[in-house]
Amino acid sequence: MDITTILFDLDGTLVDSAQETALILNQMRSERGYPPLNISFFREKISHGAPALIECALDFCEERTADLINEFRLKYKNITTPESSLYPMVKNTLNELKKRNLKLGICTNKPENLCNKVLKDTGIIPYFDSVISQTPSMKLKPNPEPVNAALTQLETTAKNTILVGDSTVDQRTCQATNIPFIFFKSGYNDGIVSNQIYASITHISELLDFNIFSVNTLKTNT
Structure with a gap:
């Protein structure tokens, strides 16, 4: 796959x-x-x-x-989110993933105006082909609607997708959409169920160490 x-x-x-x-x-x-x-x-x-x-x-x-x-x-x-708020190697990793022709999307419960502002403030908005955030018409994660909207925008399917997140909301979203969950351990872990993750990483740059194009290879890194 x-x-x-x-x-x-x-x-x-x-x-x-x-x-x-x-x-x-x-x-x-x-x-x-x-x-x-x-x-x-x-x-x-x-x-x-x-x-x-x-x-x-x-x-x-x-x-x-x-x-x-x-x-x-x-x-x-009314405040600026500095680029220093990015976790280490985020920008370099996103740049490299784009070079590998991967489609990248944001799926967050943050309100749309604040999400777009943070992405612009930190300079990473150009890397994303889809940004799904909180709007009056969009249900919130872990409801599958935001992820399904992203998949539609990106013209892809769940079987060709992974989701990287740090919370039980992200984990439950993956369960609802049958998407492999990559747990970012350096985030705000609020009680992740460790035996229900597909793989875990401490730094976003570790995504580059996986053979990211193969779920079977990725699974060996759990």
Whole structure:
């Protein structure tokens, strides 16, 4: 079985967004008279999404969660995600994968405007043939709809695709779509089931060490 397509999660897989997330939420805490939280608090919870993260970080607030989410996203839109937020060797790896004629896609639950901004800020948007993110009409992972939309855009099938991610949401998405799950161990692991992964990597550049065009060869690296 030949692999022609790689789908990537964004936060915790290509981009370490914990620093920006902590900065914004600690600012929101400070504005309400509360002390900052350690960045480790945010790393542990980022995979659960903004609503859950905000409910934990601002649990003392009487304001509506929806209002807090809107405030958080507005602040996020107004900051720059530096290229240094990319995990090591991400840009070089994406460049090399494109040279090997692989189709690359993003499949994230991040809102569309913030996803596109992060991709542009970090300089990696040109590498992707498809970007699927949160929109009013799109269901969120682990629902298979985002991945299926990416496969349609990329004119490929699940049997020719792998997905690289760091969370149980990504793992469950792969189970729902019958796509091999490549676990990025340096991300925000929120309880990955280790016997249900296809392969694991510590650095994105390790994808280049696999014979990425063959699932059978890839499987020997688990």
